[in-house]
Amino acid sequence: MLKRAFFPRNLNITVKKIVTGPFQENSFIVSLDNRNEAILIDPGDDHQLIIDQVDKKNLKPIAILNTHAHLDHIGAVSQLRDTYKIPFYLHKEESIILDSYEDSCELFGLPIKQKPKVDIWLEDENNLSFGDFSVNLIKTPGHTPGGVCYEIENHIFVGDTLFLGSVGRTDLLGGNWEVLQKSLINLINSVDHNKIIHPGHGEDTKLKHELVSNPFLISLNKNV
Numbered sequence: 001m002l003k004r005a006f007f008p009r010n011l012n013i014t015v016k017k018i019v020t021g022p023f024q025e026n027s028f029i030v031s032l033d034n035r036n037e038a039i040l041i042d043p044g045d046d047h048q049l050i051i052d053q054v055d056k057k058n059l060k061p062i063a064i065l066n067t068h069a070h071l072d073h074i075g076a077v078s079q080l081r082d083t084y085k086i087p088f089y090l091h092k093e094e095s096i097i098l099d100s101y102e103d104s105c106e107l108f109g110l111p112i113k114q115k116p117k118v119d120i121w122l123e124d125e126n127n128l129s130f131g132d133f134s135v136n137l138i139k140t141p142g143h144t145p146g147g148v149c150y151e152i153e154n155h156i157f158v159g160d161t162l163f164l165g166s167v168g169r170t171d172l173l174g175g176n177w178e179v180l181q182k183s184l185i186n187l188i189n190s191v192d193h194n195k196i197i198h199p200g201h202g203e204d205t206k207l208k209h210e211l212v213s214n215p216f217l218i219s220l221n222k223n224v
Contacts, residue, residue, distance in 0.1 A: 011132065013153050015198065016053055021045025022110070023072035026200055030133070030152060031059055037131045040064045040080055041150060041157050042200060047076035051083060063130045064088045067159025068144040069097040070172075071104040073200060077116035087119035091139070093146030095121075097174055122148065140187055142180020143168030149187065156191055157198045164205040167216045184220055 016029040025044035031037065038059040043050055054061060061084045064077055069090060081088050090098065098115065105112045122128075128135045136151035140161045147168075150157045160168040161183060170177040193207040210217045 011134075011153060013155065015155055015196075016057070017198070018046070018049055018053060020049060021072055021075055024201060025072040026198065026202075027076065028157060028198060029053055029057075029059065029061075030155070030157075031057065032132055035132060036060045037062050037133070039130060039133055039135075039152075040086075042066055042073045042159060043076035043080050044073045045075040047079035047083075050076060050080060060084075061086050062133075065130075065135070065150055065157075066090050066094075067149065067157060067161070067200065068147040069094040069101070070144065070160070071101055071108070071110065073159065074098070074101065074116050075113060078114045081116065081119075088116055089120050089122055090118045091146035091148050092121035092123065093141065094144060095146075097144050097146070100173055138187060138190060140180075140183035142170060142176055142178075142183045144172075145174040145176075147183070151191060151195070155196050155198060158187075158200070160200045161187070162197060162205075162210065162214075162217075163199045163201060164203050164210070165214050167214070181220060184217065188217070188220070 012033040014031050018027045020027045021044050027043045027050060028041040030039045030041060036059050038061045040061050063086055064081060066073060077088055101115045102112050124139050126137050128137055138149040140147050140149050143160045147159055147161055149161060170180055197205045
């Protein structure tokens with residue numbers, strides 16, 4: 001059940017990154033230390049790899065959260081949702097991206113899989129809870145219309161909003177560079193720059209590093 005969360009609780013969490021699919025997308029298993037509950041974030045492909053890691057750690061997934069609905073981030077959602085009988089959460093403004101899933105698969109020459117069924121459409125920024133997890137949802141459109149980031153304790157899962165040394169592309173369906181710039185400024189202003197940033201592709205980073213090394217953020221930071 002989706003509920004409002006109360007911050008802070010200062011729980012220690014473990015993040016397992018699994019690189020999946022032809023686009024080398026980062027899928028995440030987020031678990032609480034000394035508990036077996038887990039959240040799956042952006043399970044992009046290779047569902048069996050994710051299941052194997054869940055089983056290895058004896059975890060019990062309770063929800064699937066997606067930062068956005070591009071095909072390389074949702075390819076394993078249906079299988080995991082059915083395997084664990086858990087709900088899939090996506091921002092309501094991602095419906096246009098989700099509806100283009102089959103066309104996107106065809107465009108990139110990939111097998112067409114079942115479009116995931118969304119159980120709960122998320123609204124704008126909210127503090128949410130899933131079991132013992134406290135999750136801060138930060139709306140960051142621009143790469144897609146309903147892109148979001150999930151802040152969980154000392155970790156921020158940013159999807160394709162921000163990367164090590166770069167930012168998300170805006171030339172695909174629903175992308176908007178001006179909107180993405182505003183989202184990046186909002187992210188800079190709203191989170192601790194020492195927290196770990198987990199992007200949808202590539203290596204982890206921190207905002208404090210990106211603000212002095214990422215050319216896109218350096219220019220934006222002048223307006224913050």
